[in-house]
Amino acid sequence: MAVMKSQLVLATLFLAGLVARGAETSIAGVVYCSLQCLTRPTKGFIRRNSKGQFVVLLNVTSSEMMGSLMSGSGRVAVTTPPPVASAAAGTTLVAPGIDLVAGGRNKKTKRTAPRSEDVYLKLIVKLYRFLVRRTKSHFNAVILKRLFMSKTNRPPLSMRRLVRFMEGKGDQIAVIVGTITDDKRIYEVPAMKVAALRFTETARARIINAGGECLTFDQLALRAPLGQNTDNRCTSYPLLGILIKAKEIKQILLRGPKNAREAVKHFGPAPGVPHSNTKPYVSSKGRKFEKARGRRNSKGFKV
Numbered sequence: 001m002a003v004m005k006s007q008l009v010l011a012t013l014f015l016a017g018l019v020a021r022g023a024e025t026s027i028a029g030v031v032y033c034s035l036q037c038l039t040r041p042t043k044g045f046i047r048r049n050s051k052g053q054f055v056v057l058l059n060v061t062s063s064e065m066m067g068s069l070m071s072g073s074g075r076v077a078v079t080t081p082p083p084v085a086s087a088a089a090g091t092t093l094v095a096p097g098i099d100l101v102a103g104g105r106n107k108k109t110k111r112t113a114p115r116s117e118d119v120y121l122k123l124i125v126k127l128y129r130f131l132v133r134r135t136k137s138h139f140n141a142v143i144l145k146r147l148f149m150s151k152t153n154r155p156p157l158s159m160r161r162l163v164r165f166m167e168g169k170g171d172q173i174a175v176i177v178g179t180i181t182d183d184k185r186i187y188e189v190p191a192m193k194v195a196a197l198r199f200t201e202t203a204r205a206r207i208i209n210a211g212g213e214c215l216t217f218d219q220l221a222l223r224a225p226l227g228q229n230t231d232n233r234c235t236s237y238p239l240l241g242i243l244i245k246a247k248e249i250k251q252i253l254l255r256g257p258k259n260a261r262e263a264v265k266h267f268g269p270a271p272g273v274p275h276s277n278t279k280p281y282v283s284s285k286g287r288k289f290e291k292a293r294g295r296r297n298s299k300g301f302k303v
Contacts, residue, residue: 111148121147121197124217131225139227142253143217146177154178155256159203160186162194165254173215173224175253180214182206195220272303 114121125147131140146154156179163186166174173193180194182202191211199207204214215223271280272294282290293299 114148115150127218127221131221135226137226139253140225143175143177143227146253149177152261153258154197155258155260156181157196157254157256159183159189159206161256162192162254163189166190166192173220175220175227176255177253178256180204180207 114125116122125144128140128144128147131137132144154177157176158181160183162174162176162180166172167190170191170193173195176194176196178196179198179200180196180203181200189206189210189212192207193213193215194207195215195217197217199214207214265279266281268278269276271278280290294301294303296302
């Protein structure tokens with residue numbers, strides 16, 4: 001109550017000062033200014049701006065209020081300053097930003113290290129990082145890149161494909177950054193030198209019994225640190241393999257078929273549309289499944 005009385009006295013003194021100086025005042029404006037001083041919980045005052053108008057100011061101290069008695073004439077313009085963004089007077093809040101690591105946003109999404117926690121794989125990666133840095137060999141760089149890949153991008157290679165692509169190249173080393181699996185459809189296995197991340201038990205036994213060798217990548221680094229005398233075909237691109245064979249370019253690795261997974265068979269146009277070979281997702285096959293619309297003349301049409 002004492003604060004309200006003091007603000008009312010200050011408003012009255014201000015009005016008397018305006019009248020004594022002959023200022024053109026608006027009674028409604030002065031009453032509004034007085035009400036502002038009475039109702040605002042913070043201290044307020046009316047001071048003159050650069051245009052000669054009297055403006056209601058908030059969040060000012062009593063010393064500023066008493067030292068801001070205007071001189072000259074002018075009209076009263078009741079305005080309020082923009083709200084302060086923070087609770088503390090005299091401070092402003094800045095919109096929160098994003099704390100980026102030095103270098104900005106990562107625009108490269110390729111892997112720079114394997115996701116696997118296998119300590120043996122990490123040792124091989126460490127070895128081939130050294131070879132890439134010190135030898136500048138493209139063969140070693142390709143091996144290092146494939147060591148980073150996921151299992152989906154490192155498909156297994158069957159024994160049948162391996163024998164087919166190693167025909168007549170028994171003196172060279174086939175390199176597969178993946179798994180070698182057995183294939184019972186092939187009966188005779190020639191002597192081969194194969195380096196891979198992993199061999200199934202039956203595949204390893206058949207290669208060794210045929211007089212071949214199953215090498216690890218650390219053994220391959222000792223025998224061919226630059227990738228010399230390696231096989232020069234890629235199962236994913238047979239035409240490219242023919243061209244490579246004609247040019248006798250070496251240091252190209254073997255890979256399994258990437259799109260031979262069961263999941264890939266379900267990709268593509270919807271099953272049932274014209275020229276679609278996509279495999280449908282069905283719970284089962286039999287007399288009671290997938291035999292309705294599109295499979296009988298009595299159910300719309302028959303394909």
